[in-house]
Amino acid sequence: MKAINLAEKLSHITTHWDPHIVADYNNNDVMVVKFTGEFPFHDHPDTDDFFLVLEGEITIDLTTEDGTGESHTIRAGEMFVVPKGIRHRPRATTEAKVLLIEPKGTPNTGDAATASAKPRL
C-alpha cells in the first residue's frame, strides 16, 4: 500500500492510447494513459467506461441508442462515464493525460484481438 503519484506514473509513458495499470480497485484496473489523435469507435457491452482528465482536454464522440451522435469535451479536472453498450470514440487534438477505470479483462478497443496489453507501471 502506498500513495500513487499519477503525474510520476505518466512520466514513464512514451506511447499513446496505451493504458498502463497503476492500481487495483476491487476487480478493476485503474490506469493512466496519454491520448493524441483519434481512437477507433468501439463499445463495451458489459461495462461502463470511466474517464477522468488529469491534464489537457479530450473529446468523446458518442453514437446514442437512437442513432443520434453527440460530442462531449472533457477538460482537466472533469470526468465522464460512457454507459455500457454506447459506441464511443475518444480523441484529443493535443496530448491529454487521462485516468481510466475498467474491470479487469476489458479490451480497451472493445475487441480482445486489437486491445492494448495494459502493462503495469
Added chain:
Amino acid sequence: MKAINLAEKLSHITTHWDPHIVADYNNNDVMVVKFTGEFPFHDHPDTDDFFLVLEGEITIDLTTEDGTGESHTIRAGEMFVVPKGIRHRPRATTEAKVLLIEPKGTPNTGDAATASAKPRL
C-alpha cells in the same frame, strides 16, 4: 451523459466527511467529499476503498493485518486504495478535497447506523 466538473461539484459542499455522489460507474458511486480533522477508524469487509486527492493533502492511518500501524500521506494528484478489510482512518490537518469510489450501499463509516446519506449533486 455530460462532463462532470469536480471543482464545481465540490463548490456546493459546505460540510465535511459527507460524500456527495457525482456519477455512477457500473454499480459504484463516484463521490466528492471534503475532509478536515479525523474520521473514525473503520473498515469495509467487502470492498476496497478508492481515494484520489484533488486538492490539499490527507493522511490515511492503517492497522495492517499483523497489527502494525502505518500512515500514508496522499497529496493532490495522488491516489490510494485501502484493500478490503484493512482498518483505516482518513484525516486532514487542513481542508482537502477528495474523489471517492465505493460500491453502492457501502457505508462510509463501515457501519450503516452511522453512515452518511450520500446525497447526489
